[in-house]
Amino acid sequence: MTRRRALLTTASMVGITLLTGGIMTSADAATGEEQATVDHAVGTLQDLRHDKEFGNARDLLHRARAVLIAPRIFKAGFFFGGEGGRALMMARDASGWSNPAFYTVGSASFGLQIGAQESEMIMFIMTDRALQALMRNNFKIGANAGIAVATLGSTVEGATTTNAGADIVVWASSSGIYAGISLDGTVIEPNVDANSNFYGRIVTSNDIIIRRDVRSVAAEPLTREIASL
Numbered sequence: 001m002t003r004r005r006a007l008l009t010t011a012s013m014v015g016i017t018l019l020t021g022g023i024m025t026s027a028d029a030a031t032g033e034e035q036a037t038v039d040h041a042v043g044t045l046q047d048l049r050h051d052k053e054f055g056n057a058r059d060l061l062h063r064a065r066a067v068l069i070a071p072r073i074f075k076a077g078f079f080f081g082g083e084g085g086r087a088l089m090m091a092r093d094a095s096g097w098s099n100p101a102f103y104t105v106g107s108a109s110f111g112l113q114i115g116a117q118e119s120e121m122i123m124f125i126m127t128d129r130a131l132q133a134l135m136r137n138n139f140k141i142g143a144n145a146g147i148a149v150a151t152l153g154s155t156v157e158g159a160t161t162t163n164a165g166a167d168i169v170v171w172a173s174s175s176g177i178y179a180g181i182s183l184d185g186t187v188i189e190p191n192v193d194a195n196s197n198f199y200g201r202i203v204t205s206n207d208i209i210i211r212r213d214v215r216s217v218a219a220e221p222l223t224r225e226i227a228s229l
Contacts (some may be wrong), residue, residue, distance in 0.1 A: 034102065035199040036221050037086045040071035043102070043226045044120045046172060060124045060169055065131050066091035068123040070105050070186070075117040075118050087121075087193065090226065091131065091209040097226050098212055099219045101205040102194035103134075107186040119174040130167035134188060135205055140161070141186045151183055 049074035070087035084107070090195070105121075125131050130147055133139050141149055151168035170183060190205045199214045206211045 001059060009229060034194050035218055037088060038100065038219055041069040041088050043224050044069055044071040044122060045229060047120065047173060048122060058150055058229055064124040064126055066125040066176045068103065068125065070121040073105060073119045097223050098209040099215050100206040100222060101186055102191040104191045105186060105188050117174055119172055121170060121172045124169040126169060127167045137189055139188045142184045178199060
């Protein structure tokens with residue numbers, strides 16, 4: 001199967017899952033999917049490092065309370081469209097960055113859309129209230145009063161002024177037919193199964209990134225990469 005056909009098939013499955021009222025969890029994925037997500041997240045941070053158009057990424061990271069990295073968001077359109085993928089959230093305190101907690105990102109749309117797209121995204125969580133909102137079971141962009149979200153594309157200039165005062169600043173880079181990634185209505189929620197698979201026992205996002213009760217050697221390449229930024 002060619003890479004294009006494989007991407008199209010995966011994207012279609014995500015879109016169908018989202019439109020039938022569910023978001024894919026680890027039960028639907030192949031063994032090792034959690035580790036693959038961690039590895040892809042390292043690549044996304046490296047892409048951000050080399051994005052010349054988004055020069056204040058390090059400043060945002062320095063000020064951020066946490067980050068949510070979605071390394072592979074698939075969008076499929078066959079008259080019905082859907083976006084979805086896995087994400088990782090990491091928080092920072094005086095001791096450094098936490099290990100990652102697994103999340104799912106998903107949305108659905110209707111329209112005459114043909115094609116497939118793969119995007120990568122980093123959400124810089126700049127305030128405690130934004131972090132608390134994302135720690136809840138269901139966070140929907142655009143539906144949480146008082147949470148200001150600034151969206152930046154990889155070709156946006158003057159990023160230091162466009163995100164002033166935002167609770168969440170989003171960097172996104174896309175490839176494929178669609179021009180960009182649409183975030184309005186996007187749902188972000190903890191992936192309990194993926195967390196359990198990766199850490200070997202039932203843990204919550206709060207256990208991982210706030211209480212820091214668990215750590216994994218498998219996450220070390222990711223924590224080293226984000227620290228180096």
